[in-house]
Amino acid sequence: MPRTLKSAKLDSKTARTRVDAGKRVQEPITEIPGRYLTYRPKRGGGVWGAYWVNPENSKDRKLTPLGIADDERPSNGSTILTYAEALKKAVDLFQQIEMLKADGESIVETIVTVKDAVQYYLAQKTRPGAKGAKSLYNIKKLLEAIVIPTLGEVEIKRLTRKKLEDWLDAQATTPRRVKTKFGQQQAFAPSPTTDEQKRARLVSANNYLTYVKAALTLCYDHQRIKCFPVWQQVKRYRGVTRARTRFLDKNEAVRLVNACHPDFRKLVKAALLTGCRYSELTKLRCQDFTASPSTVFIRDPKNGKPRHVALTLEGKSLFEELTLSKNPADLIFTNSIKRRVDATKNGIWVKGDQDRFMQLAVKAGGIEPRVTFHELRHTYASMLINRGCPLAVVAEQLGHTGTAMVERHYGHLAPSYVADAVKAAMPHLGILDSDATKVQMLKISAS
Secondary structure (H helix, E strand, O other): OOOOOOOOOOOOHHHHOOOOOOOOEEEEOOOOOOEEEEEEOOOOOOEEEEEEEEOOEEEEEEEEEEEEEOOOOOOOOOOEEOHHHHHHHHHHHHHHHHHHHHOOOOOOOOOOEHHHHHHHHHHHHOOOOOOOHHHHHHHHHHHHHHHHHHHOOOEHHHOOHHHHHHHHHHHHHOOOEEOOOOOOOOEEOOOOOOHHHHHHHHHHHHHHHHHHHHHHHHHHHOOOOOOOOHHHHOOOOOOOOOOOOOOOOHHHHHHHHHHOOHHHHHHHHHHHHHOOOHHHHHOOEHHHEEOOOOEEEEOOOOOOOOEEEEOOHHHHHHHHHHHOOOOOOOEOOOEOOOOOOOHHHOEOOOOOHHHHHHHHHHHHOOOOOOOOOHHHHHHHHHHHHHOOOOHHHHHHHHOOOOOHHHHHHHHHHOHHHHHHHHHHHOOOOOOOOHHHHHOOOOOOOOO
8 A cells, every 4th residue: 555644755846855965765655564665866856766675684675766756857757757656656566576476476686696696597497398408407517516606606786897707717727627426525637737628628617607698698688687797798718619529430339339238239329320319319219210211209309309310221220129029108228227226217227327338338348539428429420421411411310400510510520511512602713714825915014
């Protein structure tokens, strides 16, 4: 309910002239604690504001400008307001806040520190259907381990370009974290000394900056922070990303397959013949395989866009063998090794299983330098490109929306792709024809 009594300090121009310059006057305007109409005198007309203080947390507060007071110019009902108009506008704003609050939402500025922004960003990414939610686990670990401890307590309104650039430089020179047993203090590798090690740290720092900017931008877009987006001025290190260079050749692929555990061997074969991610393969069911045309259907990919992956004759034979005598709803790939810790996951390949089996197989197969399971996907792409497959087709098979990622990581493997494109586009000028040599040279006068 708005106040019904007149304000002795604010309801008339004469009363407002008695307010000291630079002083803000605030008066409660509703029966709910913590709601105020404010006025601050200013040349050209004072400023009305709606001031909100959270009764449960006095640090949670916000002042929203409403408009200019009609001290020197008549009201227009929009940007220049009388006392009554400002009061109504403030009441309407607070009523909107209460309605949104009842729905679990808020329009009050609650993002104060970088840590708050990161937590809000992660909360938004966990919502059903949120873009990028597939890779949230790794992003969450990175933000909690790197960003929050080093930048989390900084107030967003005090962020400057220099402060962010100094933080970025510090991350680029910090030794990388190494896997540490649970409960032990985090261990670090030696400080980077070689050019390759330093380049790798620059790439990591770029990744940290990307996620910080993503979190702050999301909060800014959702109107949770109002300050100038200074983080958008901070640039990544340039020229530090390199094309992937580690792929298995045909002989290495055969040695790896032969060295695998029988259940894991099926996954490795499928990865080499489809280029699918580990998470995509482990979710495949028999009904996702179609013999004619020979494809597997990826229902739940990382980017959220389902796709059909075309199979070679070898790939078709593999999936026919794997789905034989199974029900359509059965998983194609299963793990027969029993678990002691979590028996509910027996028979299912879960996140992280591939790492241990891959390390054992790589070591047994004598493959150096070592490769990860994800690099089987890169091996698949490199083999296609080396055999002249168009980049657009490779991108479609891998599930990319365009050829940019394929060109960046595998373009160097297909020099003929660039050469053929240039030859097809460039017209024949005829400047080297035999007739061109018969043209008499012009004589240029010295005067």
